[in-house]
Amino acid sequence: MVEEIITSTEEVNSSLLKSFVERIERLDEERVGLVEDIKSVYDEAKATGFDTKILRKVIAIKSMDKDKREEFETLLDLYLSALGE
Amino acid sequence: MVEEIITSTEEVNSSLLKSFVERIERLDEERVGLVEDIKSVYDEAKATGFDTKILRKVIAIKSMDKDKREEFETLLDLYLSALGE
Amino acid sequence: MVEEIITSTEEVNSSLLKSFVERIERLDEERVGLVEDIKSVYDEAKATGFDTKILRKVIAIKSMDKDKREEFETLLDLYLSALGE
């Protein structure tokens, strides 16, 4: 094959594969770094007196679609009342 | 401070809370961006003919190797410090 | 069925829900009991002179070995099935 003068198909696949793996691993390191940064902000908030569990919930609620939130609450109430709670 | 006249300890420092929420939301947006970037690389790899399921598994195993090495180092350190007492 | 006359599709089947909740709660109690048993064994080991931190790490590494082997088997299966297509 003509390509064999330069590289075999296997070699191409191999280096291509390595390239993908490296790109993914590098991006994932960055992602983990951000997760740590976020954790640091929560720690800072905690040190200032905020309750991080509530803070997490607040942020989750903000990011939640309003309709979805209400639907969730409604269903929750329905289940709880069915249990007599 | 002036605010202390009107802010009871039961109230939350609203502007401080807003600041924390904004910082977290911004970092989280970046994190989500990276998650999307990672997905794009997987898509690109798939388009080049790689099986993403296999690719994910390869990367998972590499990561487990790393974790395992680190765990073993930790165990060694523990043993050594236990012997040093 | 008679109940269908008075039960809309929007309502929940209360007795069925109760049954599921009870089954889950009972199984969870058993689970918590086992967690306590495990803790007792660690306490016993500690009283016999073993360092529980090291013991936990040893067991964690054994478990990781197992996971790693299984992951590798999965990867092999994936490769083989990919080649078989």
Place this chain on the structure above:
Amino acid sequence: MVEEIITSTEEVNSSLLKSFVERIERLDEERVGLVEDIKSVYDEAKATGFDTKILRKVIAIKSMDKDKREEFETLLDLYLSALGE
């Protein structure tokens, strides 16, 4: 030493250690079995039409102390109103 006729201290420690490890691993297998059982019940509930996410929340709320639950809600509202949400 007298014991050396039968076993060395190292052997005793070794078999004792093995015994602890085995007991813990066996109990943990049982624990994992129960976790799987619980998951099966959730699956069954899901197949019957229940929303497992809500179901989990319902069970969590039931197991929560009433005072704690109300305190949580109050603080959540406080944070949300501080953010003007």
Place this chain on the structure above:
DNA sequence: TCAGATAAAATCGCGC
């Protein structure tokens, strides 16, 4: 939509 994999959040246990 579903299971199975991955990531995030909450809880637990230890040491200071």
Place this chain on the structure above:
DNA sequence: GCGCGATTTTATCTGA
């Protein structure tokens, strides 16, 4: 008793 790290549990996401 409180923070910190490890574990467990919950939720999200991906691919079939």
